[in-house]
Amino acid sequence: MHFAPRDTTPKRGHNTETGPAMVRNNDKTEELAAEDVLPDDPQQRIEWTYAAEDVDRLAKRYDKWAEIYDADLSDVHGYVAPQKAVALLAQHVPKDAMVLDAGAGTGMVGVLLAKEGYRHLKALDYSDGMLARAREKGVYQTLAQADLNEPIDMADDSVDAVICIGTLTYLKPRVLYEFVRVTRPGGVIAYTSKTTVHVTNGFQAVENELSDFMKWRLLERSDEFVPMPETYPDIVYRLYAWQVK
Ligand SMILES: C[S@@+](CC[C@H](N)C(=O)[O-])C[C@H]1O[C@@H](n2cnc3c(N)ncnc32)[C@H](O)[C@@H]1O
Numbered sequence: 001m002h003f004a005p006r007d008t009t010p011k012r013g014h015n016t017e018t019g020p021a022m023v024r025n026n027d028k029t030e031e032l033a034a035e036d037v038l039p040d041d042p043q044q045r046i047e048w049t050y051a052a053e054d055v056d057r058l059a060k061r062y063d064k065w066a067e068i069y070d071a072d073l074s075d076v077h078g079y080v081a082p083q084k085a086v087a088l089l090a091q092h093v094p095k096d097a098m099v100l101d102a103g104a105g106t107g108m109v110g111v112l113l114a115k116e117g118y119r120h121l122k123a124l125d126y127s128d129g130m131l132a133r134a135r136e137k138g139v140y141q142t143l144a145q146a147d148l149n150e151p152i153d154m155a156d157d158s159v160d161a162v163i164c165i166g167t168l169t170y171l172k173p174r175v176l177y178e179f180v181r182v183t184r185p186g187g188v189i190a191y192t193s194k195t196t197v198h199v200t201n202g203f204q205a206v207e208n209e210l211s212d213f214m215k216w217r218l219l220e221r222s223d224e225f226v227p228m229p230e231t232y233p234d235i236v237y238r239l240y241a242w243q244v245k
Helices: 026-035 042-050 055-076 081-092 108-116 128-137 175-182 203-212
Strands: 098-102 120-125 142-145 159-164 183-194 216-221 237-244
Touching (some): 042 055, 081 108, 081 183, 081 216, 081 237, 108 128, 175 203, 203 237
Parallel strands (some): 120 142, 159 183
Antiparallel strands (some): 183 237, 216 237
16 A cells, blocks of 8 residues: 655654754753653643654653643543543444553543443553553553554454544554554444644545555544643544444
8 A cells, every 4th residue: 555644743763853862962952851841831741742853752751741641631621532432432342342542641541441341451552651550540451562653563353443542643644554454354443633634644545545445434533523622722633433344
């Protein structure tokens, strides 16, 4: 399959402007160290993750945020994406399914899946700090660190469903091929995508390609909704659910 999306995602261990951060001069190194302090303002914490130049720094920022991530998302931002996504998944996926939570973060999605009755949950995320919080929730059978911009270390057809919430913006669209590969035929892939980057970051092109090649079919594309209504009324998501063929 061929696709050539514009690649705007953070690069592993590489700063696109200046090369590896460690070769910077002392002033710049100090500037970066200062920049890597968790911002006091909850809104700046989100922007701070988006501004990370590479995936390792992104993960370090999430490590630092992990302790208060749940409180920020629930109490400050009024985050509703996990609830909406789990409700959608539950319409299409039986409760005995093996579900991969890709970009599981602190496990907000896993907790809701467990409340719905799902008992076979796997978590992948690149931030150890976020995974540690997810582990404490006690709802995942397995948790592993993984860069979802790389091939996923799982066998073909090994899960019944993939759920990926609030994470796609950080990823390259080829992750969708990996989601299809690890999901058994008949299984379901559900994710949120930010409307402003869905086309420009190449996700729609890969979705269309997978549809054209009859690798999956669309089950649902939600109306637009605001995932963080208390703080970001202009950020708009859609939820997608696909059935793998
Ligand atoms: C906004 S959080 C969403 C977490 C969770 N799904 C939720 O809805 O609360 C985004 C997550 O994506 C993870 N992430 C970002 N880039 C990643 C990558 N390349 N590979 C794996 N995880 C990544 C971050 O570590 C973080 O936990």
